[in-house]
Structures are given as C-alpha cells and as structure tokens.
Amino acid sequence: MSDFSHIEYPISIPYQLRVYFTKHAFDVSNPLFRDLACSRESGNRRKVLFYVDEAVSQATPGLVDQIAAYFDNYSEELRLMGVETLHGGESLKNDETCLDRIYGDIENRKICRHSYIVAIGGGALLDTVGFAAATAHRGIRHFRFPTTTLGQADAGVGVKNGVNFNRKKNFVGAFAPPFAVINDFSFLETLPEVHLRNGYIEAIKVALIRDAKFFDWIEANAEGLNRFEPAAMQEIIHRCAEHHVAHIATSGDPFEMGSVRPLDFGHWAAHKLEQLSEFVLSHGEAVAIGIAIDTLYSEKMGYLDEGCSNRILSLLKQLNFETYSDQLERRNGSGYPYVLEGLEEFREHLGGLLTITLLKKIGARFEVHEMDTNVVLKSINRLKEFA
Ligand SMILES: NC(=O)c1ccc[n+]([C@@H]2O[C@H](COP(=O)([O-])OP(=O)(O)OC[C@H]3O[C@@H](n4cnc5c(N)ncnc54)[C@H](O)[C@@H]3O)[C@@H](O)[C@H]2O)c1
Ligand SMILES: [Zn+2]
Structure with a gap:
C-alpha cells in the first residue's frame, strides 16, 4: 500500500x-x-x-x-x-x-x-x-x-x-x-536593408516546414522582396506571422514542454554562430546559414532530393543571404569545431532528447534525434565551396 x-x-x-x-x-x-x-x-x-x-x-x-x-x-x-x-x-x-x-x-x-x-x-x-x-x-x-x-x-x-x-x-x-x-x-x-531582409529568412523557414505554396510565393515574389516593395513585405510578414501564431496555438505544445521545436529549424547552428561571432552576425543572417546547413544535411542523408535542396539554396542566394561564415571553421583547444557544440547546447536548452527538425520535402518536415557530425561537416564544406 x-x-x-x-x-x-x-x-x-x-x-x-x-x-x-x-x-x-x-x-x-x-x-x-x-x-x-x-x-x-x-x-x-x-x-x-x-x-x-x-x-x-x-x-x-x-x-x-x-x-x-x-x-x-x-x-x-x-x-x-x-x-x-x-x-x-x-x-x-x-x-x-x-x-x-x-x-x-x-x-x-x-x-x-x-x-x-x-x-x-x-x-x-x-x-x-x-x-x-x-x-x-x-x-x-x-x-x-x-x-x-x-x-x-x-x-x-x-x-x-x-x-x-x-x-x-x-x-x-x-x-x-x-x-x-x-x-x-x-x-x-x-529600418536598414539588412534588417528588412532578415525577416524573410524566418518566412522561408516556416514555409519549408509547413507550407510549400508559401515557398512558391516567396520564389515568385523574390524580385519585389529584394526591392523591399511594401506590398510584398506586408504579405510575407502577414503570412509568416499567421503560420507562427497558428503553430503555437494548434501544435499542442505552446509552452514547449516537449522536445520538438519545428520553428527552430536551422537554429541549432544559428544560435551558436551568433555567439561565436560575438553577435556581429545578426539572428537573421545566422539563421540563413543554419537553414543552408540543415538543408544540405537533409539532402546528404538522403531525406531530401537534390532538386529541392538546390531550390532552397538558390532562393537564399536570390534574396542575398550569405550561406557561409568563417565562424564555421573555428575550432576549440582540442581541435573540435565550435559550431558542433551548438548541437549539445541546443539539446541542453530544449531539455531531454536532442531533437532536430529536418526536411523531407519543401513544406514537409520530420525530426531526428541524432546528427552525424561528419555529414554536418561535409555539408559545411560544400557551403564553403559555394561561397
Ligand atoms: N522571442 C522569440 O520567440 C524570438 C523569436 C525569434 C527571434 N528572437 C530574437 O529576436 C532578436 C532579433 O530581432 P531583430 O531581427 O528584430 O533584431 P534586433 O532587435 O537586434 O534589431 C536590429 C537592429 O535594428 C534596430 N531597429 C529596430 N527597429 C528599427 C527601425 N524601425 N528603424 C531603424 N532601426 C531599427 C535595432 O535597434 C537594432 O540595432 C534576437 O535576439 C532573437 O534571438 C526571439
Ligand atoms: Zn529565429
């Protein structure tokens, strides 16, 4: 008893x-x-x-x-x-x-x-x-x-x-x-141009994990977005905000008690890069690099086809986002790449199991609980070649 x-x-x-x-x-x-x-x-x-x-x-x-x-x-x-x-x-x-x-x-x-x-x-x-x-x-x-x-x-x-x-x-x-x-x-x-552009990256993120049609819309409107046309900017903001609010309200975990964090797609590397750059890289700039890494990783692991991966990287380029930073090459005293420490810090911040969102299609995500660090480094190398 x-x-x-x-x-x-x-x-x-x-x-x-x-x-x-x-x-x-x-x-x-x-x-x-x-x-x-x-x-x-x-x-x-x-x-x-x-x-x-x-x-x-x-x-x-x-x-x-x-x-x-x-x-x-x-x-x-x-x-x-x-x-x-x-x-x-x-x-x-x-x-x-x-x-x-x-x-x-x-x-x-x-x-x-x-x-x-x-x-x-x-x-x-x-x-x-x-x-x-x-x-x-x-x-x-x-x-x-x-x-x-x-x-x-x-x-x-x-x-x-x-x-x-x-x-x-x-x-x-x-x-x-x-x-x-x-x-x-x-x-x-x-708002200065760099910060006008930064919001676009969170819209690309939310389109990638939730809404292929929104991704198509961003591609189709890239020129207007690059010219910061008010109508295009207002629409991308409205649609992105709607996705965020809808996700928070309907995902069943508004206060993030679990470990799944789709809205943080691309963010494990981004947060580490912001810190490594002493916050010279803005959040938006760092998220663009983080999204590029996790897109290539999704492709290299065979989850996402090359055509989709190329479309994503092309859109980032078209919207003038850098997809590489020298910070990615920095290593700690034991020769371990600092950026990979971002994985453990992300796990610690979420609590529980490491949970990383990846892509299987544009607009369709899934979660993994481990990352092959060799493949992450290969993805980073490919971004360096692009750059
Ligand atoms: N709470 C959340 O859910 C959440 C989600 C995503 C990001 N964030 C955080 O948001 C921050 C990034 O926000 P941000 O991209 O807005 O950058 P920011 O707040 O750093 O602002 C960018 C710069 O623009 C200036 N500025 C702001 N509005 C301006 C205007 N209208 N005209 C001229 N200058 C202006 C600011 O002073 C700053 O220097 C990061 O700290 C990130 O971690 C929080
Ligand atoms: Zn963010």
Missing part, C-alpha cells in the same frame, strides 16, 4: 494570441491601441509605461511627442507613466544591468498588475522588456510593437521572452503571451 495521499485539480488558463496589423498606430485618429488597452473591465485609467528602441526613436524623431499627444487625446482612459528608451539589438539581451533598470522604473512609476508595459522595437528589445514585464510583480500585461520585419513576422508574435546569460542565447526567459501585438508597418520605413 502506498503511503502518500494527494490532491489534484486541473488548471486551464485560456490565452488569446492576438496580432493586429495597422499603420501609424499613434496617430490620434487610430483608436486601435486605446480600444485594446481599455477592452478589459472598466475601472481606473490604465497606467502605461513605454520602452522604445533607441534606433527607432532616433529614426522617428516625433514619436515620443506623438505618443504623448495620443495619451492627451484619450486622457480619460489612459495615463502615460513615461516613455523610456533602451539601446536595441543583441547587446541589450547581453547587458546584465538592463533588467535592474526596468524593474527600477516599474517600482518608481508604480506600475502594477493592472497597468501595461509597451515595448516598441526590434526582437531583442521585445525579448528583454517582455521578460521584465513577465517577471515584475509576477507578470504585468504587455503590448508588443515589433519594428523589424523579423519582429513582425516571428520574434514579436510568439509567447516567449528572454535574455542571454554568459552570452548563451535566451538562457533566462519566460513563456508569457503578450496582451496584444500590434504590427505597425510604418515603423519599417526607417
């Missing part, structure tokens, strides 16, 4: 993952933000604290005044508690002092669990501010306004937040769905 008793109740918490698409969100004639912020039970004026990516506020000098004017216009319902700027980019996620600063602001401005924190910026700023919001007072509702293509298509529309620790990507983080995401396309007008 067992000598324990136990009490058990299921707890289910319904979340709505909501992504809106608009332009000029802080024009007083655009009520979207106000309507969302005031959509909960009526009561006191909502306190709102903003964090803006420094590059965004520099590129859009009137933004802070515009936010202030917006709050003046809706002053009966909304109360502006400050607009703070933070330097954006990966260095923010590596900066161990930035969380203290945000927690200090939350304490000093008396932001409570009924207030909102709004993050406006690239994926790195959204990850950092989202993590602070998820942990201060055990969770404050937050809005995300992604201002990069990668943020609007991928990083900003999911449920994860996180910062780096000891330069390891996303070592500290939380699952905390945002209250709402507002993809304001007008922010993209000031």
Whole structure:
C-alpha cells in the first residue's frame, strides 16, 4: 500500500494570441491601441509605461511627442507613466544591468498588475522588456510593437521572452503571451536593408516546414522582396506571422514542454554562430546559414532530393543571404569545431532528447534525434565551396 495521499485539480488558463496589423498606430485618429488597452473591465485609467528602441526613436524623431499627444487625446482612459528608451539589438539581451533598470522604473512609476508595459522595437528589445514585464510583480500585461520585419513576422508574435546569460542565447526567459501585438508597418520605413531582409529568412523557414505554396510565393515574389516593395513585405510578414501564431496555438505544445521545436529549424547552428561571432552576425543572417546547413544535411542523408535542396539554396542566394561564415571553421583547444557544440547546447536548452527538425520535402518536415557530425561537416564544406 502506498503511503502518500494527494490532491489534484486541473488548471486551464485560456490565452488569446492576438496580432493586429495597422499603420501609424499613434496617430490620434487610430483608436486601435486605446480600444485594446481599455477592452478589459472598466475601472481606473490604465497606467502605461513605454520602452522604445533607441534606433527607432532616433529614426522617428516625433514619436515620443506623438505618443504623448495620443495619451492627451484619450486622457480619460489612459495615463502615460513615461516613455523610456533602451539601446536595441543583441547587446541589450547581453547587458546584465538592463533588467535592474526596468524593474527600477516599474517600482518608481508604480506600475502594477493592472497597468501595461509597451515595448516598441526590434526582437531583442521585445525579448528583454517582455521578460521584465513577465517577471515584475509576477507578470504585468504587455503590448508588443515589433519594428523589424523579423519582429513582425516571428520574434514579436510568439509567447516567449528572454535574455542571454554568459552570452548563451535566451538562457533566462519566460513563456508569457503578450496582451496584444500590434504590427505597425510604418515603423519599417526607417529600418536598414539588412534588417528588412532578415525577416524573410524566418518566412522561408516556416514555409519549408509547413507550407510549400508559401515557398512558391516567396520564389515568385523574390524580385519585389529584394526591392523591399511594401506590398510584398506586408504579405510575407502577414503570412509568416499567421503560420507562427497558428503553430503555437494548434501544435499542442505552446509552452514547449516537449522536445520538438519545428520553428527552430536551422537554429541549432544559428544560435551558436551568433555567439561565436560575438553577435556581429545578426539572428537573421545566422539563421540563413543554419537553414543552408540543415538543408544540405537533409539532402546528404538522403531525406531530401537534390532538386529541392538546390531550390532552397538558390532562393537564399536570390534574396542575398550569405550561406557561409568563417565562424564555421573555428575550432576549440582540442581541435573540435565550435559550431558542433551548438548541437549539445541546443539539446541542453530544449531539455531531454536532442531533437532536430529536418526536411523531407519543401513544406514537409520530420525530426531526428541524432546528427552525424561528419555529414554536418561535409555539408559545411560544400557551403564553403559555394561561397
Ligand atoms: N522571442 C522569440 O520567440 C524570438 C523569436 C525569434 C527571434 N528572437 C530574437 O529576436 C532578436 C532579433 O530581432 P531583430 O531581427 O528584430 O533584431 P534586433 O532587435 O537586434 O534589431 C536590429 C537592429 O535594428 C534596430 N531597429 C529596430 N527597429 C528599427 C527601425 N524601425 N528603424 C531603424 N532601426 C531599427 C535595432 O535597434 C537594432 O540595432 C534576437 O535576439 C532573437 O534571438 C526571439
Ligand atoms: Zn529565429
């Protein structure tokens, strides 16, 4: 006979993952933000604290005044508690002092669990501010306004937040769905080309694992995408965001309790490359190389036919993504390629069994639990020849 008793109740918490698409969100004639912020039970004026990516506020000098004017216009319902700027980019996620600063602001401005924190910026700023919001007072509702293509298509529309620790990507983080995401396309007008392009790679990724027709569409629209035509960019962002949200909501594992991570296709090598390059390689640039490696690996192992593999590599080239970096050649003191350490770090981060997503067709993925490192190195060598 067992000598324990136990009490058990299921707890289910319904979340709505909501992504809106608009332009000029802080024009007083655009009520979207106000309507969302005031959509909960009526009561006191909502306190709102903003964090803006420094590059965004520099590129859009009137933004802070515009936010202030917006709050003046809706002053009966909304109360502006400050607009703070933070330097954006990966260095923010590596900066161990930035969380203290945000927690200090939350304490000093008396932001409570009924207030909102709004993050406006690239994926790195959204990850950092989202993590602070998820942990201060055990969770404050937050809005995300992604201002990069990668943020609007991928990083900003999911449920994860996180910062780096000891330069390891996303070592500290939380699952905390945002209250709402507002993809304001007008922010993209000031984004440098390299970051405009970066979002495309996550769209190629999601097309490869879920949707062959979307891959065809990207191929057919590559010229417009290369010219950063707004209509093509808005469509790729919309379709990519839709896939991400649908995957999170319907895969049965929104908070990643298992080990299967299809949205991380190509990411085991990418995260390691970002770290090896001291974050000179951006996330998007590193993911392009990671996708190229796992595509060639899928081909060399006989899972994916050569025609599909060539199509994928050609599209990366057509969209001007590099598929090789010297970082791939670096070796540790024992002569072992550093990049392969990314496999073990990926396993450790997922927990449990190593699980890598590979391709059997464009639009069809499957998972493996081990990688033949010799074949990985051969794939990397082939990329070097291409380069
Ligand atoms: N949480 C998630 O689920 C998730 C998913 C994918 C990626 N990510 C993370 O997202 C980060 C990458 O995000 P990113 O590609 O947006 O890069 P980023 O946040 O590093 O931004 C790129 C650069 O552009 C600047 N910038 C941002 N918006 C601008 C604008 N509108 N005008 C001018 N400059 C602007 C930023 O200051 C930064 O210097 C990585 O840290 C990655 O790990 C998170
Ligand atoms: Zn990514």
